[in-house]
Amino acid sequence: MPYVLLAAAIAAEVGGTTAMKYSAGFSRLWPSLATVIGYVLAFVLLAQVLKSLSVGTAYAIWAGVGTAAIAIIGMVFLGEAASAARLAGIGLVIAGVVLLNLGGSH
Template sequence: MPYLLLALAIGSEICATISLKFTDGFTRLLPSAVVVAGYGLSFVFLARALKHIPVSSAYAIWSGVGTAVVAAIGFAFLGETLNAWKLAGIALIIGGVVALNLGGASH
């Protein structure tokens, strides 16, 4: 159950972050509401997951997966450019998350 909560936190954060692109500086109501609700839900789910998952692992997974997925969505659907430096950055993020989890964080 804690990892389901973490997955819900990640999904909410991704939806909120992508919605930021469409708020037009928070002048459009629907995308702005999705941003506020998405980040709110994300923190609620993350806080609940932290009852059972060490903060170092949970935050690394939450932020790393969120960053990598948002970047991939930007490249695939929002017309953002992809180059070797950006790929290397994403690989380093993923490597950092893996390293923190292999480090065996204790609760």
């Protein structure tokens, strides 16, 4: 169950970050509200996850997957460059999360 909550926290954070792009510096009401709601939900869910997962594991997954997802959204939907360096960076973020989790929770 903690991984389901973690996935929901990641989705809320990614949704909030994506909405922030459309908020025009928090000058547009609905994207601004979506940003705030997304981040509040993300932190509430992450707090629940931390009851059963170590902070290092949970945060590595949350930050790494969120970063990779936002980078991919930027490239696919927002017209950001999809260079070899950016794709390699996404791969390295994912590899880092995997390595941190293989190291165990000690």
